[in-house]
Amino acid sequence: MNDFVSQGALSMLAKIRPGSIEELRGILKDLDQTFENNEKAIFPFRDIRSIHFARFVIVDKSFTEEATFRNLNEPFLMFSTNYDGSENDHLHEIVEVASDGMDQIFFHCYEYPNSPSKKDRFRFLKKIRATYGAFHVGAQGMSVARIQKEGKLREFIQDFIDQNSNTKGWSDVNDPQLIREDIKDQVRSSSEFNWSIESPDRVPIGWKLFRRTGWKSGIEMIVRLPLALVFWLMIRRKEKTDKIYPYTRYDQRAKDHTAREDKVVQNEMSLLVDIKKGFRRRFLLKTVFAGIETLARYVFTKGELGGIPTIHFARWVIVDEGRALMFMSNYGSSWESYLGDFIDKASKGLTGVWSNTVLYPRTRWLLWGGSKDEERFKCWARAQQVTTDVWYTAYSNLTVKNIIQNKQIREGLAAGRMSKQEATEWLKLF
Amino acid sequence: MIQLEINDIQGIIRRGYGTLEAACYVLLKIDNSSKTKKWLANLANRINNGENKPSSTDKCINVAFTQLGLNRLGIEKAYDREKKFSIEFEDGMVTDHRKNILGDLNTSDPKHWEWGGPTNDSIHVLLLLYAGNQTLLEELYSDEAGQFASGGVSQIKRLETHFLPDRKEHFGFRDGIGQPRVAGLLDKHKTDLGKNISTSVLQEGGSYNNIIAAGEFVLGYPNAYQKFPNSPKVKKETDTDDILDIDETGAKDFGKNGSYLVFRQLEQHVGKFWNYVYDHSKLESGEIDKSVSEKLAAKMIGRWRSGCPITLSPDQDDPTLKDKDNFGYYPDDKEGDKCPMASHVRRTNPRNSPLQRKHFNDKEAKNAMVDANKHRIIRRGRAYGEPSLDNNGNPTMEPDLMLKDGNTGNRKVGLHFLCFNANIGRQFEFIQHTWVNNPKFSELYSEADPLLGEVSDAEKNNGVFGDFTAPGDLLRTRVRRLEKFVDVKGGAYFFMPGIKAIKYLSKLHL
Ligand code: HEM
Numbered sequence: 042m043n044d045f046v047s048q049g050a051l052s053m054l055a056k057i058r059p060g061s062i063e064e065l066r067g068i069l070k071d072l073d074q075t076f077e078n079n080e081k082a083i084f085p086f087r088d089i090r091s092i093h094f095a096r097f098v099i100v101d102k103s104f105t106e107e108a109t110f111r112n113l114n115e116p117f118l119m120f121s122t123n124y125d126g127s128e129n130d131h132l133h134e135i136v137e138v139a140s141d142g143m144d145q146i147f148f149h150c151y152e153y154p155n156s157p158s159k160k161d162r163f164r165f166l167k168k169i170r171a172t173y174g175a176f177h178v179g180a181q182g183m184s185v186a187r188i189q190k191e192g193k194l195r196e197f198i199q200d201f202i203d204q205n206s207n208t209k210g211w212s213d214v215n216d217p218q219l220i221r222e223d224i225k226d227q228v229r230s231s232s233e234f235n236w237s238i239e240s241p242d243r244v245p246i247g248w249k250l251f252r253r254t255g256w257k258s259g260i261e262m263i264v265r266l267p268l269a270l271v272f273w274l275m276i277r278r279k280e281k282t283d284k285i286y287p288y289t290r291y292d293q294r295a296k297d298h299t300a301r302e303d304k305v306v307q308n309e310m311s312l313l314v315d316i317k318k319g320f321r322r323r324f325l326l327k328t329v330f331a332g333i334e335t336l337a338r339y340v341f342t343k344g345e346l347g348g349i350p351t352i353h354f355a356r357w358v359i360v361d362e363g364r365a366l367m368f369m370s371n372y373g374s375s376w377e378s379y380l381g382d383f384i385d386k387a388s389k390g391l392t393g394v395w396s397n398t399v400l401y402p403r404t405r406w407l408l409w410g411g412s413k414d415e416e417r418f419k420c421w422a423r424a425q426q427v428t429t430d431v432w433y434t435a436y437s438n439l440t441v442k443n444i445i446q447n448k449q450i451r452e453g454l455a456a457g458r459m460s461k462q463e464a465t466e467w468l469k470l471f
Numbered sequence: 472m473i474q475l476e477i478n479d480i481q482g483i484i485r486r487g488y489g490t491l492e493a494a495c496y497v498l499l500k501i502d503n504s505s506k507t508k509k510w511l512a513n514l515a516n517r518i519n520n521g522e523n524k525p526s527s528t529d530k531c532i533n534v535a536f537t538q539l540g541l542n543r544l545g546i547e548k549a550y551d552r553e554k555k556f557s558i559e560f561e562d563g564m565v566t567d568h569r570k571n572i573l574g575d576l577n578t579s580d581p582k583h584w585e586w587g588g589p590t591n592d593s594i595h596v597l598l599l600l601y602a603g604n605q606t607l608l609e610e611l612y613s614d615e616a617g618q619f620a621s622g623g624v625s626q627i628k629r630l631e632t633h634f635l636p637d638r639k640e641h642f643g644f645r646d647g648i649g650q651p652r653v654a655g656l657l658d659k660h661k662t663d664l665g666k667n668i669s670t671s672v673l674q675e676g677g678s679y680n681n682i683i684a685a686g687e688f689v690l691g692y693p694n695a696y697q698k699f700p701n702s703p704k705v706k707k708e709t710d711t712d713d714i715l716d717i718d719e720t721g722a723k724d725f726g727k728n729g730s731y732l733v734f735r736q737l738e739q740h741v742g743k744f745w746n747y748v749y750d751h752s753k754l755e756s757g758e759i760d761k762s763v764s765e766k767l768a769a770k771m772i773g774r775w776r777s778g779c780p781i782t783l784s785p786d787q788d789d790p791t792l793k794d795k796d797n798f799g800y801y802p803d804d805k806e807g808d809k810c811p812m813a814s815h816v817r818r819t820n821p822r823n824s825p826l827q828r829k830h831f832n833d834k835e836a837k838n839a840m841v842d843a844n845k846h847r848i849i850r851r852g853r854a855y856g857e858p859s860l861d862n863n864g865n866p867t868m869e870p871d872l873m874l875k876d877g878n879t880g881n882r883k884v885g886l887h888f889l890c891f892n893a894n895i896g897r898q899f900e901f902i903q904h905t906w907v908n909n910p911k912f913s914e915l916y917s918e919a920d921p922l923l924g925e926v927s928d929a930e931k932n933n934g935v936f937g938d939f940t941a942p943g944d945l946l947r948t949r950v951r952r953l954e955k956f957v958d959v960k961g962g963a964y965f966f967m968p969g970i971k972a973i974k975y976l977s978k979l980h981l
Contacts, residue, residue: 199949202949203949203951206946207755211946287553289701290553290555290557291558295558296566299568303568306911350827373911374911375909377901378905381842381845381897385841385845413696414696415698416698416700416701440911442827442914443911469942471946471947
C-alpha cells in the first residue's frame with residue numbers, strides 16, 4: 042500500500058434494449074438507495090477495493106440548440122469508474138465481486154450474453170468501454186486504501202495531540218522536534234499505524250516520463266495544432282452569430298438535480314450537450330482535449346485542474362457517434378462554488394472545450410468570454426445536466442485538499458530528522 | 472455614464488438607520504389585491520429612499536414582497552416571457568434541497584418555524600418600520616396598522632427588535648461592523664458604474680479592497696462580472712403610465728433599483744454558548760481562566776467582544792479598533808494563527824486570505840480578494856429579546872452576568888438576520904453553504920461555523936461538523952463537540968423593489 046498507484050477512468054457504454062429503460066431505471070433506483078446499507082445489494086461497490094468513484098447513468102437524451110432535449114436514437118447506460126492500477130485488474134475485480142449486479146443490470150443491454158461466465162462478463166466490459174477525451178485526477182498516485190488509511194492516521198495523531206497538549210507540558214518545552222519525536226513514538230507503538238513510519242515509495246521514473254498515456258496526447262496535440270489554428274481563424278467569424286443560451290435564470294428542471302446534491306461534502310455532476318455541427322468543431326474539440334490531457338498529466342498534478350482545487354476526478358467523453366459531449370466529475374464542494382471556479386479560475390480551458398458545444402455563452406476566439414457571462418453560463422450548465430442514477434464514493438468525508446494534507450502528514454512523519462523550522466511547519470498541518 | 476438612482480432605491484439598502492434605535496417588522500398577507508394596490512400607491516410616497524439620512528426624530532418605512540405576494544398583485548401575467556425573478560426567490564427559502572444548503576435541519580427544521588415554514592400562514596408583504604425610540608415607533612405602527620384593513624392586507628405577525636448596548640448582539644459581541652462599500656453609494660467616489668470597478672476606484676493598498684460593484688446588491692447595474700444581474704422584466708403594455716425604466720435591451724425593467732432581502736430569525740442560546748466556552752477554559756484546578764475564555768470566544772467570532780478584530784490585536788482586546796473594517800488577513804495572519812480560518816468572520820468574509828497554504832503569495836492574495844468579493848452581503852439585522860440586567864437594573868452584555876441571570880435559558884432572544892444581495896445563490900446561499908456550513912472550508916476537516924454550524928448530526932458523521940481549531944505558534948488548540956448555539960425560527964426570501972416599481976405594481980391592472 043505504500044506504492045505509487047496510478048488512477049484511471051473507465052467509461053463503459055452499453056446500449057439499452059428498446060422498452061427496457063424504465064425497468065432498468067427501477068433497478069438502479071433501488072440500487073442507489075440500498076448499496077450502502079444492505080448487504081444483499083446487487084452491486085457491492087464498497088467491496089470493490091479498486092474503486093474511488095463510480096456511477097451509473099441512463100443516457101437517453103442530449104441538450105440541443107433549441108434549449109430542449111432530443112431523444113437519442115440509441116439510449117445507453119454509462120457505467121463509469123475511477124480506479125486504481127491496471128484496467129484489467131480492475132475489471133477482473135468488478136467481475137469477481139459484482140457478477141449478480143452485472144447480470145441484472147446489463148441484462149437490459151444489447152450484447153450481454155445469456156448465463157455468462159466470468160470470462161464473458163470480462164469480455165463484455167472490455168468491449169463496451171469508450172475512450173475519454175480528457176481526464177483529470179486530483180490526488181495523483183493515491184490509492185483508495187492509502188487515502189483511507191492516512192485519513193485514520195491523521196485522526197489518531199490529532200487525538201494524541203489533544204491528550205498531550207496540556208498534560209505533557211509540550212507547550213512549556215516549546216520544542217517542535219521533541220513533539221514530533223513523541224508523536225513518532227506513539228505511532229510506532231501502535232500496531233494499527235506503525236506502517237506509516239516507513240516512507241512511501243518514490244514515484245517511479247517511468248511514470249514521471251510517460252504519465253500513463255499523457256505523452257501520446259502531447260504528441261497528438263502538436264500534430265493537430267497547425268490545422269487547428271486554421272480552423273480557429275475560420276470559426277472566429279461564425280462564433281459571433283452562433284446561438285447562445287437565452288436564459289439567465291435556472292430552469293425548473295434544476296430541481297431534479299439539486300434534490301440529489303449536498304447529502305455529503307462531495308457532489309457529482311453529469312452533463313450532456315450536443316457538439317456544434319461540422320468537422321472543424323470536432324477537430325478543434327479533440328485538439329483542446331489533447332492539450333488538456335497533456336496538461337492534466339504533466340502540469341496539473343498538484344491537486345488542481347487549472348486552479349480548481351476541489352475536483353477528485355473529471356472527464357469528458359464524446360458519445361452518441363460523435364454528436365454529443367458528456368462531462369462527468371466528482372468534486373468536493375457545492376455546485377455554486379464549483380461552477381464559480383469554472384468561471385473565476387479555469388475559464389479559458391473550459392471555454393476552449395465547451396465553446397464547441399451548442400448554446401454556450403458568447404465567446405471571443407473560442408477561449409475568451411464564454412463562462413465569464415456568469416449567470417448565463419451557470420444556467421446553461423444546469424440546463425444540460427442529466428440525472429445520475431447511482432453514485433458511489435469510497436471516502437465521502439475527504440476532500441482533495443484533505444487527502445493531500447494527510448499525505449504531507451504521513452510523509453513528514455516518515456521523514457528522517459527535521460530542523461526546528463521543518464518540524465514547526467509539519468506541526469502546522471494539524 | 473451609469474449612476475445609481477439613489478432616490479429610487481429604498482433607504483434601508485443604503486443605510487442601517489443607526490440613529491433609529493427602535494424597529495419592528497410586520498408580516499402581512501394580501502386579502503384583496505385591488506385594495507392592496509390602492510394602499511401601495513399611497514405607501515409608495517411614504518417610503519424612505521436612499522437620499523434621506525434619517526435623524527433620530529424621523530420615522531422610516533420600507534417594504535418588501537415575497538414571490539407569492541407579487542403573484543397576488545399580478546406580476547406573473549406581466550412578465551416579459553421568461554424574464555422572471557431568480558429561481559431561489561421564486562421557490563422560496565423552504566424547499567427540500569434548500570434545507571441542506573442552509574443547514575435548516577433537526578431543531579432548525581422549517582416544520583418547527585414560527586413563521587415562513589410549511590405549517591405557517593403564507594407571507595406576502597414585509598413592512599419594516601423604524602423610529603428614534605419605542606414611543607415614536609408605536610405611533611408609526613398604529614398609523615400604518617390603521618390602514619391595513621382598508622388596504623386589503625392583514626397582519627400575520629409583528630416581529631420586535633431590541634437595541635442592545637454598544638450595538639451588540641446577544642452573545643455580547645459588537646455587530647454590524649464588516650460591510651461592503653458599494654461603489655456609487657460612497658460620496659467619495661462619483662463612480663461610473665459602467666466601468667470596471669476594480670480598476671476605476673482606488674485600491675486601498677496591498678491586496679485588500681472592499682469596494683464592490685453596485686450590481687452585486689442592486690438590480691439594474693453591472694455586477695462583479697460587469698454583467699447586468701438577472702432581473703425580472705415586464706411587458707411594455709402593462710406599464711401604461713410609463714413608470715419603469717428600460718434596460719440595456721429595451722425591456723421594461725421591474726427589478727431595477729430593487730434588491731433581494733434575505734430574512735432569517737435566528738434564536739441564540741446565550742447560556743449554552745458561554746457555558747460551552749467556560750467549560751473549555753478551565754484550569755487544572757477546575758477554575759475558569761477568564762483570559763482563556765475571552766480569547767476562545769474571540770477566536771470563535773474573529774473579533775473581541777468590543778468589536779476589535781483579533782487579527783489586528785491577537786493577545787488582548789483593543790477597544791480603539793472596535794469599528795475597524797479596513798484590514799486584510801494577508802500577509803500578517805495568513806495561517807490563521809491570530810484569527811482562525813474557522814472563525815465566524817473569517818469564513819463569512821475571507822477578504823484577501825488565500826484559502827490554501829500553497830497560495831500564500833501576493834498574487835494569490837489579490838485573486839482571493841477578488842473571489843471573496845463575489846460573495847458579499849449588506850447586513851441589516853437587529854437583535855430581538857430583552858438582555859439581562861446588572862445589579863443596578865441596567866442592561867448588560869457581560870457573560871458572567873448573563874449566565875447569572877437565571878432567566879437566560881427561558882427568555883427567547885436572538886437576531887433578526889436581514890441581508891441584501893442581487894444573486895441569492897451566489898451571495899447569501901453561497902456564504903451559508905460553501906463557507907458557514909461547510910466543514911471543509913479552506914483546508915479544514917470537520918469545522919463548520921462555530922456559531923452557526925449545523926452540528927446536531929456530528930456524532931452520526933464521525934464528528935465531521937463539530938470541531939473548532941485555533942492554530943498557534945507551536946500547536947493548535949482544538950475544542951470538540953460544539954453545540955448548537957443558534958436555531959432558525961423563521962425566514963423567507965423577499966424582494967425590495969425600487970419605489971417606481973412599487974408605483975407600477977399599484978397601477979398593474981390586467
Ligand atoms: C445569530 C447569528 C449570528 C451572530 C450572533 C453573528 C455575529 C456576528 C458578529 C459578532 C460579527 C462581527 C462583527 C461585524 O463584523 O459586524 C459578525 C460578522 C459577520 N457575519 Fe454574523 N452573526 C450571525 C449570523 C450570520 C449569518 C447567518 C451570516 C450569513 C450567512 C453572517 C454573516 C456575517 C458577515 C458577512 C460578517 C462580516 C464579516 C466581515 O466582513 O469581516 N452572520 N457576525
